[in-house]
Structure formats: C-alpha cells, structure tokens
Amino acid sequence: MSTRIPIVPENVKPLPALKENEGMLTWVASIDHKQIGIMYIIVSMIYFLIGGLEALLIRTQLAQPENAFLSPEVFNQMFTMHGTTMIFFVVMPLLIGMGVYLVPLMIGARDMAFPRLNALSFWLVVFGGILLYYSFFTQSGASEVGWFAYAPLSEKPFSLNKGPTYWALGLLATGIGSIASGLNNIVTILTLRTAGMTMRRLPLFVWMILVTSFLIIFVFPIIASAFSMMLLDRLLGATFFTPAHGGSAILWQHFFWGFGHPEVYILVLPAFGIISEVIPVFSRKPIYGYEFIAGSTVAIGLLSLGVWAHHMFAVGLGNVANVYFALASMLIAIPTGIKILNWIATMWGGKIWFATPMLFATAFIIEFVIGGLTGVAIASVPIDWVVTDSYFIVAHFHYVLFGGSIFAIFAGVYYWFPKFSGRMLSETIGKWHFWLTVVGFNMTFFIQHFLGVMGMPRRVYTYHDFPYWGSMNMISTIGAFVLAISVIIFMWNVRYSLKHGKKAPDNPWNAWTLEWATTSPPAVHNFDLVPPVRGRRPLWDLAHPDNPDEPNAKIV
C-alpha cells in the first residue's frame, strides 16, 4: 500500500527522542507543537478514563430501580463531574491537541506562531483540571449542581460546599487557556502558511480549526465573565444571580447558554474537519464540494451565536422569543446537512477502503445524523416541552458528542497515529475496538430515547419500578460496560502498537496533505523541504505531475 513519495530525504541522524535530550524535563519545558499536541492527547486520555469511570458509576447506580449503590449526593457529583470532564477536559483538549499537532504540519510551518503561548495554554488546561478535581478532597466533595450550574442552586444558600467554587475556578483557568490557544491558532493559520497555501487550498481540518478558534475567542469571554460573576456571588456576596437579593437566575441561563451553545460547535467542528480529511483519502477521491464544506462551517459558526435560548424553552420567555430561537436552531440543520451530503457524495463511486479510520468515519456519519435528527426535533418548542430534562435529551447529546465528536476523534487517532508515533495501530484490534464501540454506544444510548419519551427524567439518582424501566435501564448499563471494554481494548492497542506495531512509512494511507510529506514521526523542525503547493492535494500533484488538480496553477 505504501507508495511513498520521496520528497523529504530520510533522516541521517536518528530523530531526537525525549531521553536523549533533557529526559523528563522536556515534558515540562517543551514548547514544540508536536510534543505539546501529544501531551494534550495524553492528558485528555487520562481524563477520558476518569470521566468514563464516573459514567460507569452513574450507570451502575441506574441499572436497577430503587438502587442504593450511590448516595444521591455522590450521584449528583458524578454526573456533574462526568459532564464537565468530558466536555472541557476530554473532547476540547483532544481536538485542540490534534489541532496543535497537525495545523503547523498541514500548512507547512515550523511551529505555531507563539510556541510559548501554546505551552501556557496546555498547562492552564492541566492545572484547571487539577483545580476542578481537587474539589473531591474538600469537605463535602465536588460540585453537585450539574455541568450548567443553574442559579440559584449553584449559589451560596443552596450550595454551601466548596465544589461549585472550585468548579468555576478550574473552568475559568481552562477557559483562559482555550482562548490563548484559539488566538494562537488564528494567527498561525492566517500568517504562517507556506507559499502557495492559499485559503482556498487550506486542508478542511485547518479550516474547521480556524472557525472553531474564532468561536473560542468570541464565546469563552462570555463564560469567563459569567464565572467571574458567579465567583463574586459565592465569595464576596455579590447578588448577580440570586433572585432573593434582587439578582436574576435567568441571566445566568442566558450567559451560560450564550456560551454553551456555541461550545457544542467548538466540540464538533474540528471533528467535522477530521472526517473531511479521512473520507476522501479512504474513498480515493478528492473531497466533494470543498467550498460548501468550508462555507457551511462559517455559516454554522455565525448561526450558533444566535440560538442559545433553545436550551431555555421551559423558562417561558414568551412565544416570540421561542419561535425565533426554534426557527434559528432549525436553520443550522441546513449547513450541517450540506456537510453530510458532501461526505456521502465524496464516498459515492469512490474506491472505499474500510480501514479502521474509515470505519469510524462512516459510523460517525450515521450516528451523527441520528443525533442531528433528534436535535431538529427538540428545536421544535412543543416537542421540547415534552421531552426537556428527560433521558431523550441525554440520548440526543450523546449521539452528537460521542457518536459525533468521539467517533471522529477515534477516526483521527487511527488515521494520524502512524504520523504521531511512527507505528501503525493494529488493524485487527482496531476492528474489535470499532465494533464493540458501535454496539456498546448504541446499546447504551439508543434505548434512552424511549426512556425519555416514557418520562424518565435526567439527573435522578434512582427511579420507581415502572413497567420496563428496570430492564431498559439494565440494557443501557450493559451497553456502557461494553463501551468500557472497547475503551480498554483501544488503550491496549495503543500500548501494544507503540512497542510492537508495524513500522509506519511516511505516508501509510497514501494521503495528500502536507503532514504526510515529512517523516513519521516528524523531525523537530518538521520539514527539511516543504513540497510545493499548487492545489488542494499537494502530494497528489507531486506524484502526478501530468494530472494535477489545478493544471493552470502558477508555480510559486
């Protein structure tokens, strides 16, 4: 399969490994974008295990009606920390980490525009997470108020423990780190592109990171100010969100979702980027409708800023507001649908090769469409009123965040692991991992749609023995454990393949973007020579000089 393109000569010297330089110190002091990217991924994986453990505890408690495995307080801490961890310390840093690793390589740059700022972003995420988890060691444990910390429950008279304070401080630190990485990505992408890499030739993953970065720098300040007000309420007795003292609890909801809804696009746009890279390579066709994918992403980014109150239909904002937010939310289905159609059109008639990355990418399309369809359904006010705060919502957002983001991340990890490590992940173990993930994921979450419609509320630590509730919850719990086994298999695959995996050539998938032009893993300086960019697929043009993508492109 490996038709290598000899652009970058084989390194004469072995690549600088960690132990040869400063040993463990490089893990602390490094400002190399590749090492920081790897560190992001490692830290996220640790948090993935912690968040997954919390999920298993939640599902174990819910496996049977009237279960007493966890106390209500501990259960509340578990779902709060599970949601917070998975969003802010797993999906976000995983995607940012992959971005930090890949963006400079994909645009043919030496490093990020601000390598030290890059390291600062990473360490803020790490210490933000430690601050968050430190709350478990305080007197009454972690935050119990859910990942959106609605006031006045999160305020002083109702939450006297220190949990929400640590929660807000940890997320504030992490958020500042995210803003810094967003700024860094924007400047890097706008200024450090190699000659010929115009915005219209930018790999779509880089496009998605760019739009995501703009979203990050414009919406994280919203939550930073809201966290500041919440902390002032809790620590200095300010009254922003306490209705009893003249504040407004609804204001918190507006601020939180003003950030929170764009946040879900921050979590999924880079995943779209991964899919837009994987699908063409494994269909052996250029991406269909490049401009439409990039353009629809910009549309999603803009629309996402104006739809936050669809999380607040139950508040009673009035018909005009509800109708506006319902219609605006449904509009987002159009640019998202454009993407889905483009991916399918890319696969259509292609020579599809179902290696593990492609399996995950194909499954992503299916699972994400399910999550998208339920999303359009609950954007409709009457439907939302029926199913809001039920397990239907839990099922919906797991289909977009796990079925969407995490499936895409797995596709990306299998796709780029050879570049990251110089070894191939085992395809056999990968297929086991894939099928167990699909089975476990759908088993866990599909049935929750029905539980939700039957009226099971989310965030209850136990439930009565209503007909079928016990057995349906048991199915969901078994699914969660299947999912846990799949994650263990994945971790084992990484561990095994790092040591014994097949040595990866520079371009194992015969892909076309610049990161595959350098060695696997890349040298510290990334490229000896950056190949010329005369189209969207520089390595294709290089291998097929007689049949380039843009025959009339000027040579720069």
Add this chain to the structure above:
Amino acid sequence: MANNKMLIKFFIASESIFFVMLILAYINFHGSNVEGPNAVNSLNPLRTGIFSLFLLASSLSVWLAGRSLVTKNHFMMKIWILVTIILGAVFIYGQASEWLGLIAQNITISRNVFGSTFFTLTGFHGFHVCVGLLMLSILLGLAMFGDFKGPKSDGVECVSIYWHFVDGVWIVVYSVIYLWAFL
C-alpha cells in the same frame, strides 16, 4: 513580524466580549434599585469625569510615545511613556478614592445589585488599567536600559494598542454608568 500586532488585536476583540457581558449585566439591572443606593444617588459623575480626562489624555501621550519611536527620539519616547504612567496612575487614584468613599457609606459589592454590577464592571476595568500600567512600566524600564531605539517596535506598539483599548472601554463604561445616571 506583524504576528504580534495581529495577536493583540484578536486578543482585544476577545476582551471586548468580556466587557460587553459585564456591561450587559449592568444594563440588565439598571433601574432595579429604586430604593437604596444606585447610580443616581450615590455617584458623582463630575468628579469621576475629571479623573476620566486623565485617562483620555494618557491615550494621547501613549500615541506621542509611538510618534517619538517612529522619529527615533528616544528621550521623548521615555518621557511620554512616563507621562502615560502618571496619567493612568492618577486615574487609578481617582477610582480608588471613589471606591473608598462608597465603601465608607456601606455601599459595597454585596449591598445590592447596583453594588454588585458597579464594583464588578469598574473593578475589572481598573484591573485592566493596572495591568496596562505594569506593562508600560516594563517598557519604561527596558527603554532606560536602551531598548526601543525605533523606528519600529512591536512591544511599544502592542502595549499602545492595548492602552487605547482600555481607554476606549472606559468611555463606554463611563457613559453607561455615569452619564446614564444623569439622564
């Protein structure tokens, strides 16, 4: 090396949203404290207005420092940076004395929503002024040791852009808090 200036501009765009949210919170609660302390019965727009002029003047002096950098007048650049620091410090003195006066009347961040929104908004702005003063002091210190001979310096230009931003935010904050109380 336009990177640094591009970074500071996007950073300011991001910061603007932060202040917009604080201002929105203030506007949201404007008029909800008819009884008890509020902007109309507790603040002195004239006194704060005079101190605001010092901050506005500092925007001019930091611009003059930038001009001196371009014309490679190293001495005048140091003078104008020093003037900027002094003007900014006078503004901070004005804000500190205003705060102390309010706190002496038991108008604090926990008194009511006016107190919460007022102290949070002016406090975050004052914090930004202080960060600006710190950066200007670092510039001045480096200039004393001979840096910034001109005609270009990203350091001076970025701090200058940031300082104009802090100034601009204050114009909005002053209008929303003090002038609105007048109307």
